Amino acid sequence: MKKRWSVLAALFLTAGLTACAGTGAEQTQSAAEPPSAVETEVQTENQAEAQTGTPEETVSASGEGEMDTAKPQEDRAGNPITVPEEVNSIISLAPATTQILCDLGLADKIVAVDTNSPQYAEELTEDVMQFDMMEPDLEQILNAQPDIIFVSNMSSQGGDDIFKSVRDAGICVAEIPTSNSIEDVKEDVRFTADCVGMPEEGAELVADMEKVIDEVSAIGQNIEEKKTVLFEISPVPYLYSFGTGVYLNEMIELIGAQNVLADQEGWISVTEESAVSADPDVILTSDNFSNEDPVTEILGRTGWENVTAVKNGQVAYIDNAASSLPNHHIVDALKEMAKAIYPEEYAGLE
Template identity: 25%
Template structure:
């Protein structure tokens, strides 16, 4: 009841202001780091009035009002911004918030989230359509399609498919690892690798025994996870990770979490960087 009353109060204030969407350019709230990246790639950052806490790129996104974490949203602060449209990833929530936004007369566009090249292109088409810039969307889709095709050709020339253990969080006795069907597994495959964890789906804590049994060729960590372990030296000194073939041979890669897992316009570049590390012989890079 308190939430509903709060929403009604905000609506009353907006109605009293007399502001109509037809009197000004459309105001948009982006929910999800990939959504904000696509808005940026479509050159429509001028339409944004707020973003969520996962929207850390481009840098100017962090100067906009933050409506909170995408899976724990509240309707009131969004409605208070008087947006015309909210563009949100499909897994944003809770669902009741989007019901309240629609009841407030705010258009809501939900963006499907598939961790694949086709999924990235679908996101672009949906966001471009919501923003009314379909032509820009087609051009971005064409560019990204070419980038993904070039990446596929490059990876096809490699002879090995190294196993990669992806950690999104780390701490004393807590290693949060990616399993099957995750965005982490998706980008590892794009880069010509294989996920080291196949016993479960999603992201879960991994036991010491499971880490040793996985015997990964490479360790892939978000920057936050690497910082929590106090850098590469901390990985090598870790009682569990340090015993893996990856740590013993210095095969540790770190990447920004949104770049790594977001599956947005920067994904071809992120997968390409990872491929250079996984396949140094074919790329001319080093470990």
């Protein structure tokens, strides 16, 4: 449990303290950073999509509305890549990406993963190789001869491209920085699916996301009395949460509530004193590593007795994997959050 906490803590600390640099296994762009060239390009594409339709549906020489099957020429970090026409052997060094690949039905093509992926992807074969995402064995990776490797920045905290020898060997290394917005999460899913030649299936995963988001948004926009919410990523004494510029904050707003830390940006350490003084109406937690029963722990905290959420018993656990891995499963967390914050309003949400 402690090892798992250290990895997850590193993931969220990375999310809050690093910008888009290097290659590794769970990268985030700091919310305090100005938009990069890649972000600007994505925003421009999104504006164009609002007028002309989604990028998956294009007019080709063979007909209208056909799915664009061209492989990406840049990864999500803006690095030029050459994706093989056929992808039959995959290494995934990011749990969020591993889940996407498994949900695309490609578990049997995954030859290696990071050591955290198996706990989030039961479909993986028992003999799949595992690498420490912080120090992957490059020799073994080269020997595995994958067609493509999916990474993000947990494997290169120093900023160096530790996969240079792999790239130089002609293997496609595709970097997917951990996204801070729901829209970017959708793009990550599409990108992964496009790389493995399954754009239609990727589009379906995104469409399913959008269906849930639209359903929640339709209810949330009509909620007038907004509850305030504190979402604990880790508990006291190392309380960690987020402000604006994080997809979880977007989710709170979609539901019709307000993040008590919305006056701050990105992933943040929070003092116990400031959390208590914020007096949230609801406290959510995804802590599954430090306490067997995180809800009971919060309700029993000394000095929190007069916090509205504690006083009224409005404390709920949100699935850790669904809320912490930025892929299409965030909508599972969205539904849990909605029902926890406004149980009556979202009673009919399936």
